[in-house]
Amino acid sequence: MAVAWIGNRETLVERAAAHAAALLGSSRCPVFSLDTDIHGTRAAIALAERVGAAYDHADGAALSRETALFTDKGAMTVAPGETRRRADVVVIVGELPQIYHEFVGELAETVPDLSAKNQREFFLVGPNGASAPPLSNGRTGTLLSCGEASLGSTLAALRAQYRGRQTSQPVSNFDDFAKALAAARFPVFLFSGDATEGLALEMLQGLIADLNRTSRASGLHLPASENGWGSALASTWMTGFPLRTGFARGFPDFDPWRYDVARMIAAGEADLHLRISSSIVPPQKKRNRMALIALAKTQKPVAGAAVTIAIGEAGVDHEAVVYSSRTGSLRSVDARAASELPSAATIIRLVASHISAEVALPC
Amino acid sequence: MLTKIAGGDIIDPVNGRLGKGDLWIRDDMLVGAPAGASADRTIDAAGCIVMAGAIDIHSHIGGGNVNTARLLLPEQHAAHQARPAATPLSNAGWSTFQTGCLYAKMGFTTVVEPAMSPGAALHTHLELADIPIIDKATLAILGNDDFLLSMIRDDASSQMIEDYVAWTVASTRALGVKVINAGAAAAFKENVRTFSLDDVVPSYGVSSRKIVKTLQAAVDSLGVPHPLHVHCNNLGSPGSADTAASTMAAAEGLPLHLAHLQFYGYGTEGKRKFSSAAARLAELVNTTPEVTIDIGQVMFGQTVTISSDVMRQFSARGSASPKKSVIHDGDGNGGGIVPYNYGKDFYGTMQWAIGLELFLLIDDPWRVFFTTDHPNGAPFTTYPALFELLMSREARTEMTAGLSKSAMALSTLAAIDREYTFEEIAIMTRAAPAKLLGLTDRGHLGAGAIADIAIYRRCGNIAKMLGQAAYVFKDGDLVVQDGEITHYRWGKALRLNPSPDKAMVRRLEDYHQQRYGLSLDWFNFPDSAIAREQPFGEVACRT
Numbered sequence: 001m002a003v004a005w006i007g008n009r010e011t012l013v014e015r016a017a018a019h020a021a022a023l024l025g026s027s028r029c030p031v032f033s034l035d036t037d038i039h040g041t042r043a044a045i046a047l048a049e050r051v052g053a054a055y056d057h058a059d060g061a062a063l064s065r066e067t068a069l070f071t072d073k074g075a076m077t078v079a080p081g082e083t084r085r086r087a088d089v090v091v092i093v094g095e096l097p098q099i100y101h102e103f104v105g106e107l108a109e110t111v112p113d114l115s116a117k118n119q120r121e122f123f124l125v126g127p128n129g130a131s132a133p134p135l136s137n138g139r140t141g142t143l144l145s146c147g148e149a150s151l152g153s154t155l156a157a158l159r160a161q162y163r164g165r166q167t168s169q170p171v172s173n174f175d176d177f178a179k180a181l182a183a184a185r186f187p188v189f190l191f192s193g194d195a196t197e198g199l200a201l202e203m204l205q206g207l208i209a210d211l212n213r214t215s216r217a218s219g220l221h222l223p224a225s226e227n228g229w230g231s232a233l234a235s236t237w238m239t240g241f242p243l244r245t246g247f248a249r250g251f252p253d254f255d256p257w258r259y260d261v262a263r264m265i266a267a268g269e270a271d272l273h274l275r276i277s278s279s280i281v282p283p284q285k286k287r288n289r290m291a292l293i294a295l296a297k298t299q300k301p302v303a304g305a306a307v308t309i310a311i312g313e314a315g316v317d318h319e320a321v322v323y324s325s326r327t328g329s330l331r332s333v334d335a336r337a338a339s340e341l342p343s344a345a346t347i348i349r350l351v352a353s354h355i356s357a358e359v360a361l362p363c
Numbered sequence: 364m365l366t367k368i369a370g371g372d373i374i375d376p377v378n379g380r381l382g383k384g385d386l387w388i389r390d391d392m393l394v395g396a397p398a399g400a401s402a403d404r405t406i407d408a409a410g411c412i413v414m415a416g417a418i419d420i421h422s423h424i425g426g427g428n429v430n431t432a433r434l435l436l437p438e439q440h441a442a443h444q445a446r447p448a449a450t451p452l453s454n455a456g457w458s459t460f461q462t463g464c465l466y467a468k469m470g471f472t473t474v475v476e477p478a479m480s481p482g483a484a485l486h487t488h489l490e491l492a493d494i495p496i497i498d499k500a501t502l503a504i505l506g507n508d509d510f511l512l513s514m515i516r517d518d519a520s521s522q523m524i525e526d527y528v529a530w531t532v533a534s535t536r537a538l539g540v541k542v543i544n545a546g547a548a549a550a551f552k553e554n555v556r557t558f559s560l561d562d563v564v565p566s567y568g569v570s571s572r573k574i575v576k577t578l579q580a581a582v583d584s585l586g587v588p589h590p591l592h593v594h595c596n597n598l599g600s601p602g603s604a605d606t607a608a609s610t611m612a613a614a615e616g617l618p619l620h621l622a623h624l625q626f627y628g629y630g631t632e633g634k635r636k637f638s639s640a641a642a643r644l645a646e647l648v649n650t651t652p653e654v655t656i657d658i659g660q661v662m663f664g665q666t667v668t669i670s671s672d673v674m675r676q677f678s679a680r681g682s683a684s685p686k687k688s689v690i691h692d693g694d695g696n697g698g699g700i701v702p703y704n705y706g707k708d709f710y711g712t713m714q715w716a717i718g719l720e721l722f723l724l725i726d727d728p729w730r731v732f733f734t735t736d737h738p739n740g741a742p743f744t745t746y747p748a749l750f751e752l753l754m755s756r757e758a759r760t761e762m763t764a765g766l767s768k769s770a771m772a773l774s775t776l777a778a779i780d781r782e783y784t785f786e787e788i789a790i791m792t793r794a795a796p797a798k799l800l801g802l803t804d805r806g807h808l809g810a811g812a813i814a815d816i817a818i819y820r821r822c823g824n825i826a827k828m829l830g831q832a833a834y835v836f837k838d839g840d841l842v843v844q845d846g847e848i849t850h851y852r853w854g855k856a857l858r859l860n861p862s863p864d865k866a867m868v869r870r871l872e873d874y875h876q877q878r879y880g881l882s883l884d885w886f887n888f889p890d891s892a893i894a895r896e897q898p899f900g901e902v903a904c905r906t
Binding site for chain 1: 425431450490509690881885892894
């Protein structure tokens with residue numbers, strides 16, 4: 001089975017890696033987009049420092065909204081295990097990514113064993129017509145909405161009404177919500193940056209802070225991408241900063257606008273794109289003759305890529321460490337269907353080994 | 364390879380070596396002077412002080428809460444030297460890589476991260492594994508977790524509790540156990556806002572004292588070398604000296620370590636109802652031989668407080684500077700991140716003076732440990748300045764000149780003449796920590812010890828001397844020369860490895876399945892997950 005290509009020409013992995021290294025070495029503005037496990041991220045960041053690259057998540061916009069909540073505002077959060085065991089009111093804030101529907105269903109099927117109430121009520125914040133993930137037994141969450149108003153506006157109205165202030169448009173079913181809160185011991189708001197604007201995330205935290213003046217409440221962060229959040233954590237311990245960090249000046253420089261890799265590609269700033277993702281991603285529109293190095297789980301060369309090297313999928317082809325939103329921390333996963341395909345980290349280190357340097361990479 | 368460190372002033376209290384002499388290293392170990400052998404390499408240590416590598420027993424260097432603090436404060440570590448570094452990522456501010464480099468430059472070779480949430484053990488060890496050069500270790504947090512509180516409530520046998528503690532220590536690869544505001548995080552989830560030693564956790568009917576005593580007994584019985592590491596209740600509150608005193612009294616003859624005592628050195632005298640109780644606490648430490656403490660010294664300037672005492676951090680949110688914080692309700696403790704700027708006002712001066720009073724009034728350097736509770740009292744990068752304050756009364760006097768006079772009037776600091784000697788520094792930062800942690804292979808310079816050695820060139824400026832070692836060896840590898848890192852090497856995380864009881868493992872499997880809907884496999888990890896060669900070093904329990 002072919003595992004490496006230069007252009008459309010099949011080659012040895014070693015040669016493809018050497019060619020990728022040569023492209024990285026001659027690039028004036030390389031950018032990396034990541035959708036990989038922890039060790040893939042670590043290797044990529046070490047390589048980024050070596051070649052002066054900027055790096056971002058493959059879906060950088062959603063992740064950036066989530067990291068901005070922490071870098072700019074702060075938050076009150078709760079672990080998923082505590083949510084399952086303690087949340088007597090669950091408020092689903094906006095649309096959650098599909099991957100969390102199973103967890104929401106699990107919350108609906110269980111009761112909080114550490115709460116005196118031993119039951120859960122569900123609410124959904126969103127515009128009219130918004131639908132929550134399916135709950136069990138035909139249950140539905142009570143909709144809290146301000147007509148067609150945005151999520152941020154609805155949260156603002158909810159917060160204002162909770163504090164007894166006037167709003168131009170009342171939130172639907174607010175009395176039910178207020179009654180549930182009054183009886184609740186530990187309400188939890190489920191949120192994600194996937195489809196929620198940054199200001200809405202901040203407004204939600206304002207509401208949670210208000211609730212904590214007299215009682216308890218918290219928010220469960222369900223990241224738009226588990227790989228993305230894992231990469232953000234690894235980047236933060238390795239460089240001090242989350243993703244959208246660049247090494248153009250020889251040291252880590254965090255700038256969520258400047259190092260938005262999708263923007264850099266669209267604006268023609270980047271001349272080389274290293275894309276690390278086990279899935280195949282359609283090529284992004286670009287203005288210049290930017291070269292693409294694709295590390296992907298593929299049996300054929302990625303269209304338009306100068307170099308393609310096949311990698312395995314973390315937790316499928318090889319064991320890995322990944323972020324798990326089910327535990328709220330990093331988790332070791334075995335290979336479900338172990339194969340010969342190498343990990344992203346292995347290939348990145350191989351590429352790095354072809355870039356001359358006096359000292360070895362630290363990851 | 365045979366290395367000779369020639370003609371240095373050797374300070375090795377454990378082996379009674381004080382004075383000019385040579386040291387010999389064969390590969391990674393210290394050896395006696397080999398008869399007739401000639402060194403492959405000789406380090407001229409004339410004019411230098413030679414000590415074992417320093418050991419920090421309490422410094423928040425990695426794990427979920429530390430990383431959240433980094434995430435919260437990009438502006439605090441953006442401005443760093445834009446020069447190429449010979450060692451990758453070591454100029455990345457507040458990164459794991461920089462942490463290892465900065466510690467090594469000061470001659471520290473082992474550092475303990477004292478607050479690992481068991482559920483985040485893999486994350487913590489991954490961060491520690493990216494801290495180069497030094498060895499690391501962690502303490503696993505217990506005492507707010509439902510499993511333990513339920514066992515205590517249900518009068519579980521001491522054997523069962525020991526089995527649980529042993530399983531936690533083994534599965535998280537910890538070197539010891541810490542309890543943080545015992546019971547308070549669980550109580551906070553039920554909207555309790557203050558919590559003292561004899562307060563009871565709602566729903567469990569278990570007091571904070573009972574939790575501490577239960578864990579203290581389990582740790583002792585298991586032969587964990589490090590005594591239970593206690594973060595007391597009421598941290599930072601005026602009158603918290605009473606809590607610390609009660610906790611010390613609760614030791615009742617069994618070893619107990621109280622962390623960052625400075626943060627409990629607060630009385631209620633004066634018009635602000637905030638005064639120094641350091642003399643009282645120091646006297647208690649002096650007369651309670653089973654108790655050890657570390658200080659948690661405050662130094663002035665910007666820092667961030669990182670604590671798994673989520674109740675305390677929640678109450679401190681209003682003092683956040685800059686105004687942002689993270690409060691996390693975890694499966695056990697959770698934690699809080701609150702940035703803070705220690706000013707030279709009344710309160711900052713009071714805290715600064717209390718820490719120094721404790722250092723100087725506790726007589727026995729074997730029982731008082733050198734910490735700033737990094738970064739809670741100050742970043743560990745202030746250690747050189749702190750050494751100078753301890754070793755020079757003149758430096759203290761100079762510093763005091765710019766501080767709050769009303770605070771100093773409530774402190775005994777100005778009347779204390781004591782100056783730490785190099786021998787006392789070597790005990791406090793080398794010999795005593797090794798003894799406290801059960802690390803017989805370090806903290807001294809005798810034959811058979813690992814060759815962790817710090818060599819400082821004497822000069823009139825203590826802070827400069829101890830801040831930039833002339834040479835540092837880690838496991839016999841010369842990693843610092845003239846205050847600069849020469850290269851990376853990868854240290855180990857030191858851990859205990861008690862055998863888990865099979866019945867307890869089955870019970871925990873059932874518990875996780877029923878309560879979390881997850882198998883225990885979700886929380887376990889193999890050593891290979893760390894992706895470093897030999898990521899762990901095993902330390903024996905007492906027999």
